[in-house]
Amino acid sequence: MRTLCVLLEKEFRQxxxxxxxxxxxxxxPLMIMFVIPWVTTMDxxxxxVSVVDNDLTTASRRLIQKIDASDYFTLGSVxxxxxxxxxxxxxGDADVIVEIPDGFERSxxxxxxxxxxxxxxxxxxxxxxxxxxxxxxxxMQTLAELRxxxxxxxxxxxxxxxxxxxxxxxxxxxxxxxxxxxxxxxICGFLPALNLVGEKEKGTxxxxxxxxxxxxxxxxxxxxxxxxxxxxxxxxVMLIARAVYGLAPAGSVGAIYLAAVLFILTMSGLxxxxxxxxxxxxxxxxxxxxxxxIFVLMSGLMTPIESMPAWAQWITRFLxxxxxxxxxxxxxxxxxxxxxxxxxxxxxxxFAALFNTLTAVTxxxxx
Amino acid sequence: xxxxxxxxxxxxxxxxRDRRTMMIALLMPVVQILLFGFALSTEINNIDFAxxxxxxxxxxxxxxxxxxxxxxxTFKGYIAPNEIDNALRSGRADAVAVFADDYDRQTAATExxxxxxxxxxxxxxxxxxxxxxxxAGYMQSILLAGRQTGAAAPETRLLYNPQMKSAYNFVPGIxxxxxxLICAMLTSVSIVREEETGTMExxxxxPVRPIRxxxxxxxxxxxxxxxxxxxxxxxxxxVLGMPMSGSLAGLVGISLLYxxxxxxxxxxxxxxxxxxxxxMLISGMLLMLPIIMLSGMxxxxxxxxxxxQGVSCIIPARWYIxxxxxxxxxxxxxxxxxxxxxxxxAMTAVLIGVALRKFNDKLE
Amino acid sequence: MNNDxxxxxxxxxxxxxxxxxxxxxxxDVARGEIFGFLGAxxxxxxxxxxxxxxxxxxxxxSGTVAGFDVMRQGEQIKRRIGYMSQRFSLYDxxxxxxxxxxxxxxxxxxxxxxxxxxxxxxxxxxxxxxADTLVGSLPLGWKQKLAFSVATLHRxxxxxxxxxxxGVDPVTRRQFWELIxxxxxxxxxxxxxxxxxDEAEYCSRVSIMVDGQVRALGAPAELKRQFAAGSMDEVFRxxxxxxxxxE
Numbered sequence: 001m002r003t004l005c006v007l008l009e010k011e012f013r014q015x016x017x018x019x020x021x022x023x024x025x026x027x028x029p030l031m032i033m034f035v036i037p038w039v040t041t042m043d044x045x046x047x048x049v050s051v052v053d054n055d056l057t058t059a060s061r062r063l064i065q066k067i068d069a070s071d072y073f074t075l076g077s078v079x080x081x082x083x084x085x086x087x088x089x090x091x092g093d094a095d096v097i098v099e100i101p102d103g104f105e106r107s108x109x110x111x112x113x114x115x116x117x118x119x120x121x122x123x124x125x126x127x128x129x130x131x132x133x134x135x136x137x138x139x140m141q142t143l144a145e146l147r148x149x150x151x152x153x154x155x156x157x158x159x160x161x162x163x164x165x166x167x168x169x170x171x172x173x174x175x176x177x178x179x180x181x182x183x184x185x186x187i188c189g190f191l192p193a194l195n196l197v198g199e200k201e202k203g204t205x206x207x208x209x210x211x212x213x214x215x216x217x218x219x220x221x222x223x224x225x226x227x228x229x230x231x232x233x234x235x236x237v238m239l240i241a242r243a244v245y246g247l248a249p250a251g252s253v254g255a256i257y258l259a260a261v262l263f264i265l266t267m268s269g270l271x272x273x274x275x276x277x278x279x280x281x282x283x284x285x286x287x288x289x290x291x292x293x294i295f296v297l298m299s300g301l302m303t304p305i306e307s308m309p310a311w312a313q314w315i316t317r318f319l320x321x322x323x324x325x326x327x328x329x330x331x332x333x334x335x336x337x338x339x340x341x342x343x344x345x346x347x348x349x350x351f352a353a354l355f356n357t358l359t360a361v362t363x364x365x366x367x
Numbered sequence: 368x369x370x371x372x373x374x375x376x377x378x379x380x381x382x383x384r385d386r387r388t389m390m391i392a393l394l395m396p397v398v399q400i401l402l403f404g405f406a407l408s409t410e411i412n413n414i415d416f417a418x419x420x421x422x423x424x425x426x427x428x429x430x431x432x433x434x435x436x437x438x439x440x441t442f443k444g445y446i447a448p449n450e451i452d453n454a455l456r457s458g459r460a461d462a463v464a465v466f467a468d469d470y471d472r473q474t475a476a477t478e479x480x481x482x483x484x485x486x487x488x489x490x491x492x493x494x495x496x497x498x499x500x501x502x503a504g505y506m507q508s509i510l511l512a513g514r515q516t517g518a519a520a521p522e523t524r525l526l527y528n529p530q531m532k533s534a535y536n537f538v539p540g541i542x543x544x545x546x547x548l549i550c551a552m553l554t555s556v557s558i559v560r561e562e563e564t565g566t567m568e569x570x571x572x573x574p575v576r577p578i579r580x581x582x583x584x585x586x587x588x589x590x591x592x593x594x595x596x597x598x599x600x601x602x603x604x605x606v607l608g609m610p611m612s613g614s615l616a617g618l619v620g621i622s623l624l625y626x627x628x629x630x631x632x633x634x635x636x637x638x639x640x641x642x643x644x645x646x647m648l649i650s651g652m653l654l655m656l657p658i659i660m661l662s663g664m665x666x667x668x669x670x671x672x673x674x675x676q677g678v679s680c681i682i683p684a685r686w687y688i689x690x691x692x693x694x695x696x697x698x699x700x701x702x703x704x705x706x707x708x709x710x711x712x713a714m715t716a717v718l719i720g721v722a723l724r725k726f727n728d729k730l731e
Numbered sequence: 732m733n734n735d736x737x738x739x740x741x742x743x744x745x746x747x748x749x750x751x752x753x754x755x756x757x758x759d760v761a762r763g764e765i766f767g768f769l770g771a772x773x774x775x776x777x778x779x780x781x782x783x784x785x786x787x788x789x790x791x792x793s794g795t796v797a798g799f800d801v802m803r804q805g806e807q808i809k810r811r812i813g814y815m816s817q818r819f820s821l822y823d824x825x826x827x828x829x830x831x832x833x834x835x836x837x838x839x840x841x842x843x844x845x846x847x848x849x850x851x852x853x854x855x856x857x858x859x860x861x862a863d864t865l866v867g868s869l870p871l872g873w874k875q876k877l878a879f880s881v882a883t884l885h886r887x888x889x890x891x892x893x894x895x896x897x898g899v900d901p902v903t904r905r906q907f908w909e910l911i912x913x914x915x916x917x918x919x920x921x922x923x924x925x926x927x928x929d930e931a932e933y934c935s936r937v938s939i940m941v942d943g944q945v946r947a948l949g950a951p952a953e954l955k956r957q958f959a960a961g962s963m964d965e966v967f968r969x970x971x972x973x974x975x976x977x978e
Contacts, residue, residue: 326458
């Protein structure tokens with residue numbers, strides 16, 4: 001126990017004396033919390049629309065007005081043929097083409113409207129599909145209104161939508177809990193790994209290896225500082241989220257912290273296990289980057305897991321951050337209880353145990 | 368010149384001998400392009416929904432069947448009104464459709480032209496706003512189309528990417544990310560390591576000019592990156608099925624330009640960092656983050672606030688990704704990416720200039 | 732005081748793949764000796780020493796250090812030895828005193844004991860004013876002396892020194908050897924590798940390794956007689972001439 005204290009004191013002193021690390025641990029979270037939430041909006045707005053009006057009637061003009069008035073759309077131009085609208089898509093000036101068929105107005109009055117066709121640029125799949133969806137709604141709504149004016153029954157009010165947990169559909173609220181996770185991945189995964197490989201390259205680890213310090217004590221002394229730093233950073237960014245974005249967890253802070261502890265254990269364990277198996281800094285970093293990239297990109301942080309193909313979803317089950325992402329978002333936004341998410345907690349616990357065992361096993365004092 | 372070549376040979380040996388690093392540098396991009404190319408997608412699909420309906424009439428059941436038949440929705444069963452919150456919070460359902468107990472009467476009323484409201488309430492878990500928005504849209508259209516005789520849902524289609532494969536979207540982004548990471552990280556670390564171990568000084572006192580030593584260090588990494596470029600392009604074309612409808616020569620050309628830029632960036636980082644850890648952290652975290660976040664790889668640039676759009680302009684990956692998207696997916700002629708090429712070329716020139724200057728300062 | 736050898740090695744070998752780094756070496760070191768472990772670069776000195784310190788497992792053969800088996804009781808051995816590697820291995824980013832406190836703490840000395848020994852140590856090295864200086868900013872010779880003092884801080888039974896005076900000026904080397912003598916006088920056995928042959932003369936006994944094998948063993952005077960040489964340097968050159976391994 002005393003040995004552990006002595007080693008911990010050493011680790012903290014070295015950390016604070018490092019010209020780069022303490023600054024990074026402060027600046028990095030600030031950057032992530034202040035800048036990134038403004039970037040990570042996938043709100044689809046300002047969809048460029050080009051209308052091909054083959055009808056040129058009051059009804060078609062009504063639809064065009066409707067599109068123009070919408071927040072989602074920016075009406076670019078009204079053309080007379082599909083070809084010129086297509087050129088606009090190719091030039092990047094429009095994302096969606098709405099083609100109003102000839103005889104549109106007449107067909108409404110007749111009670112069997114001609115179909116409007118919507119063509120979207122699919123290069124940006126999200127914009128394409130959401131844009132199409134918004135446009136479908138706009139068209140349906142306009143149709144319903146026009147039908148109402150013709151004395152036919154309107155049906156728009158029949159269905160009411162309630163957006164629970166995030167009523168303003170703020171994408172930022174969805175991303176901020178995920179960004180906190182990204183931060184923990186970087187701080188608690190990278191830094192202990194770097195630290196350990198650093199001792200290996202300098203040769204100081206060998207001096208420790210000839211002392212009676214046990215593997216467990218040494219590994220703990222390497223990990224504990226980053227556990228503490230991780231938890232402090234988490235508290236810090238949660239305060240920022242509340243102060244700057246007015247986002248406070250709907251659920252209990254305890255539920256968040258329990259998951260965070262398990263997750264931090266997992267990540268730091270992985271980092272040190274990789275460092276144990278690497279000979280040079282370069283190797284350790286490359287392997288670590290490989291994992292971090294997979295964690296950041298595949299764990300549902302950036303793009304939803306449900307959108308992935310089945311085999312990729314299967315892989316994500318082996319990625320610890322997935323479970324933490326699920327917990328953070330649920331607790332933060334929906335106020336979910338630990339009992340409701342217990343499988344996620346349990347799996348996170350399993351990963352924590354697994355990676356830390358790996359750490360202890362891969363560290364060899366004697367070769 | 369002989370001195371220069373022997374340096375190139377020395378560097379190549381360093382790389383080839385460190386087999387583990389070399390394997391990682393060559394295999395990592397392959398794994399990543401396959402994994403992310405296939406897996407990443409922002410497409411909206413698969414919304415799990417549950418239904419609350421006090422009296423499950425024939426009409427309600429028909430509507431539920433219609434929603435369940437849509438590939439976007441998976442029906443998770445009927446639940447009681449007091450279970451709604453729990454189902455959403457535990458993630459068992461993403462949406463709940465609540466049919467009013469007098470649903471049949473209300474729909475009949477609207478058929479007759481009488482006003483009606485709240486026949487169906489759709490409660491969405493909006494923690495993911497896009498899923499909720501799109502899901503609500505789809506579900507509404509299905510519900511309305513299911514009972515309205517007069518309204519015809521518009522026809523829809525997507526251009527260029529008709530199967531909505533998001534691979535198309537992410538491949539250029541991943542290329543932008545991987546090249547910078549590998550080139551900048553490898554060069555910066557290898558230069559800093561020589562400085563750390565003191566071998567750099569030995570090299571610098573040799574009659575070969577310092578600038579040549581630096582180029583000698585960069586050439587093998589450039590070649591390594593070219594191998595990566597080839598493997599990524601082959602994978603993109605034949606495994607991911609990217610269209611590559613634009614000029615292939617243009618694509619390769621701009622990629623080579625981008626590789627040079629990345630190497631120059633690595634050199635610059637090496638002059639800023641005095642040890643390997645710092646070099647790694649700068650080239651890793653400080654490059655990776657802006658590229659993922661600000662280059663338009665995942666998040667659309669036009670949604671960002673003006674200041675950040677401005678910042679994104681100085682991120683080389685943004686221009687590279689834009690050009691690759693145009694060349695690979697949209698198949699525009701090379702002339703249409705001239706702007707991007709010029710910007711990248713200017714950035715490369717500036718970076719090389721600054722890096723060399725810093726490097727010389729450091730020598731003195 | 733018991734008279735069993737403190738280090739006893741029988742047929743100890745270490746192979747890396749097909750390369751035999753240490754080839755069946757056998758020798759004893761008595762308590763209180765200054766034992767010089769000589770050999771050219773690549774002769775296998777460091778590998779042999781690492782096995783004795785419990786840093787590396789022998790491939791075959793046996794050995795005991797302070798009565799414990801090098802194969803199975805590495806951790807017990809570590810409690811009883813000190814080690815100074817050829818790479819300087821104190822923490823550059825800790826101060827002199829912090830390094831002393833760290834290693835004192837690791838070996839379980841009490842706070843007060845650490846302080847007491849630190850004062851003695853700093854006085855002996857005349858380092859008092861540098862107590863709060865970062866080790867990284869000390870000149871190499873000072874670092875080496877400090878590293879030795881730290882390695883013997885816990886009064887180990889044996890201290891292993893791997894080329895402790897590499898790259899150090901003659902005056903500092905002299906001072907360094909004075910430290911070694913003081914430690915030996917206090918009863919610590921010193922096991923030192925070196926390739927400075929003048930230093931070999933300071934040892935009570937030396938062994939000379941060539942190509943992974945011990946080719947000569949005895950007091951310097953004995954060896955000079957045996958090889959009919961005027962200095963240890965000549966003895967060494969006679970032996971090294973036959974070496975197959977060169978670096």
